[in-house]
Structures are given as structure tokens and as C-alpha cells.
């Protein structure tokens with residue numbers, strides 16, 4: 001109880017972050033509303049006097065607040081909270097000074113542990129509404145979901161800062177303006193240490209470019225990645241100039257000031273490989289603690305699955321494992337190591353669209369039964385599906401499949417083919433940063449005879465509405 005009272009007091013002592021959202025020069029309707037739920041994008045849901053649903057930014061469920069309507073459609077309105085009349089016990093003072101403008105974090109006004117609780121609620125809603133999972137699987141998911149809390153501050157090992165010649169930081173909410181920052185609460189401390197250097201040197205580079213008249217207007221995005229060897233690697237992710245023919249010269253000036261070497265490699269600790277290196281163009285899991293954590297969960301599921309072949313005295317000699325959307329192959333050799341623990345041969349394949357990532361994968365897994373394939377995953381699946389249709393008796397089906405797609409997921413068609421390409425007894429591990437794609441794609445597995453075995457929600461994106469889910473689905477075992 002004391003805990004809640006303190007939180008309310010601190011909230012009342014500083015109301016600035018709500019007021020800063022408010023632009024008094026624009027006249028919008030104002031109302032006092034009481035919210036009754038939270039939407040999956042972190043806004044409170046309330047009903048307007050005219051009966052229309054209102055989504056209110058910076059408000060929590062069960063609060064009463066004076067709000068300003070900023071956007072109206074026939075069936076819903078968007079609003080911002082101006083003054084909270086009765087704060088929720090879960091309300092806290094946002095820990096970051098840039099919260100009123102920066103579009104990066106949406107949940108800083110909610111107590112950290114409660115952010116994770118809301119996310120698990122949103123996840124079940126998504127399974128029901130978007131995935132249309134049946135009640136048996138929803139009940140099972142509620143029973144087995146493991147909610148995993150990760151550190152919520154200074155956790156990001158990779159970020160992208162925008163720079164326009166003057167301001168360095170993230171984009172403002174619903175705007176192209178850049179919020180100038182000197183510190184970011186969710187970026188790693190090593191990345192924070194680079195901000196002053198970055199701003200100073202980008203300004204010098206832009207000045208030189210302007211003085212030499214190569215370009216007058218420029219904007220760039222710099223990606224920073226903290227490696228496990230204490231270094232921060234910089235990458236120019238975007239660079240726009242108003243005089244395209246001079247772009248290469250401008251880039252050279254930028255690289256000189258940032259002391260960027262293009263061949264620079266990111267070093268990571270790998271749970272089982274002696275060394276893991278990747279080209280900086282490759283994807284990297286953003287949270288500092290995630291690689292080891294996801295690896296451990298997938299490893300346990302793979303071990304249990306392969307062990308069941310020993311128990312059942314199966315004659316199977318060779319197992320096939322796919323890691324789709326493999327990136328630089330952080331998980332690609334995992335089934336091989338699992339097989340080794342049980343004296344089983346597992347042949348692994350990683351499929352990924354970015355060449356640099358596959359180069360890294362093939363280097364990281366040299367001398368192992370692991371092959372990196374550059375391809376679009378959906379095209380790869382389609383080709384394999386056709387191969388199986390043509391020669392079903394010779395086709396080597398997949399026993400263990402790891403799937404870690406981008407936000408859009410794999411899509412229903414690819415998932416239906418995956419169901420056909422997996423062997424009668426198989427394990428599919430689906431890791432997702434978009435719960436809606438996860439819900440939609442994995443329903444196809446459930447309809448294809450797979451059973452939900454494990455489900456984890458990792459709150460790997462503290463203070464934002466995002467989270468990662470990992471589901472293991474098994475077919476034909478037990």
C-alpha cells in the first residue's frame with residue numbers, strides 16, 4: 001500500500017510530461033473520461049460521452065483524466081491525457097527526460113513489473129482475436145505461459161540515431177523532427193558514452209561538406225552496436241543528401257570523422273561455438289541478455305525432443321534441422337550440438353536473405369555439418385515443397401525447425417507448406433517479435449497436428465509496447 005501511495009505522490013509532484021504533449025495553439029475538444037482497459041499499443045481505452053471508443057495516450061486503465069481529442073474517425077477517437085484526476089496505483093513518474101517528445105518508449109508512466117503483466121494480457125488477446133486460437137489452446141497457453149522479465153534500462157545493444165546537422169536522437173512522436181538527446185535510458189551504457197562523440201563529429205563532417213559545397217542539406221542514420229569485446233561498432237545505415245552525384249564524396253568525409261572502417265566485425269559470445277563474429281550489416285538480437293536466454297530455451301526444447309528418439313528406440317539415423325531467417329546463424333548449429341549430446345547426427349541448414357549474414361554464418365560454423373543458404377525464405381520453402389511433391393519417397397523431411405522471422409512473420413501459405421515439409425514426428429520452434437504474426441502463423445501449426453509444448457514471453461523491450469515470444473510446437477511425440 002505504501003508503495004502505491006509513494007508512486008502517486010511522485011506523479012503529482014511532476015506533471016510536466018503530460019502537459020508537454022499539449023499544443024495550446026490548436027483548439028481540440030476536451031472531455032473527462034474514465035478508462036476501462038488497455039489497448040495492445042499501450043493506450044488506455046475509454047468511452048466518450050457520445051458512446052465512441054477513445055484511445056488515450058499516457059493514460060492507464062481505471063484512471064479518470066481530462067483528455068484532449070487529437071484525431072477523430074467515425075468509429076473511434078485518439079486523445080492525449082492532459083490531467084490525471086485519479087492516478088492508477090501502477091502509475092510512476094517516467095524515468096526519462098525526453099518522454100514528452102521522443103517516440104521511442106510508450107510505457108514509461110507504468111511501473112516496470114506491470115508493463116510485463118500488461119504485455120502478457122495483450123498476448124492472450126492477440127492469440128484470441130488475431131490468431132483465432134481455439135479455446136483449448138487458449139486455456140493451455142494461459143496455463144503454460146512463462147513470463148520472463150529482463151532488465152528494462154540500458155539494455156539495447158543496437159540502436160539507430162538520426163542526425164540532421166543539428167539534432168541527434170530519435171524521431172518525435174508522429175513527426176519527422178528529431179528529439180535531440182544526450183542520454184538514452186534504454187540504450188546500453190557503452191552506446192550512451194558514444195553520443196557526445198557522435199554529435200560532435202557528425203557536426204564537423206556536415207560543416208566540412210557544407211563548406212566545400214558538396215551538399216547543403218543532409219540527414220543520416222547511424223547504427224551503433226555494442227559488441228561483447230567492449231567495442232561499439234558504427235555503421236552508416238542511411239545517408240540522404242540534396243546533391244546525389246556527390247553522395248560518395250560526402251560519405252567518405254562522414255566515415256573519416258566517425259573513424260568508420262567498413263570491414264569492421266561484431267564479436268559476440270556464443271553459448272556453444274568458441275567464437276562468433278558477424279558482419280555489421282547482419283541482424284543482431286537487440287537486448288544484451290537475449291542471445292543466451294533464447295538459446296537456453298531453444299536448447300532445452302531441442303534436447304527434450306531429440307532425447308525422445310532415444311527413449312523410443314527409434315532407428316532414425318540422420319536428422320534434418322532448418323533455421324529459417326537465420327541471420328548470421330546464432331541458432332543454426334544448435335540442433336547439431338543437441339544431437340551430439342545424444343549421439344545423434346543432425347544436419348543443419350540456415351536460410352537467410354542477406355549475403356553478409358550468410359557469409360558470417362558459414363564462417364562461424366566452419367567444419368560443422370551446417371550449411372548457410374542465401375535465399376528468400378518463402379521462395380526456399382516453395383521450392384522444397386515442389387521437390388517433395390515431385391519425389392515424396394526421396395524427400396528428406398525436416399525434424400527440427402527454428403523460425404525467427406521479421407515482424408511480418410512467414411504468412412499462412414508458407415506455414416501450410418512447412419506443415420507438409422516437417423516429418424510426422426517433429427518440433428517447430430517459433431521466435432517472434434510480433435505477437436500478431438506469431439498468433440496467425442502458429443494457428444496453422446495447431447491445425448496441422450502440432451501441439452503447443454512450451455510458451456515464453458520475454459519482456460525484452462522494456463518501456464516500449466514490444467515483446468518477444470517463443471513457442472515450441474511438437475507433432476507425433478507421445
Ligand SMILES: C[S@@+](CC[C@H](N)C(=O)[O-])C[C@H]1O[C@@H](n2cnc3c(N)ncnc32)[C@H](O)[C@@H]1O
Nearest residue numbers: 283325326327330352353375376377404405406
Ligand atoms: C528476426 S531476424 C532473426 C535472425 C537470427 N535468428 C538471429 O537471432 O540473429 C530475421 C532475419 O530474417 C532476415 N529476413 C527477413 N525477411 C526475409 C526473407 N523473406 N527471406 C530470408 N530472410 C529474411 C533478416 O535479414 C534477418 O536476418
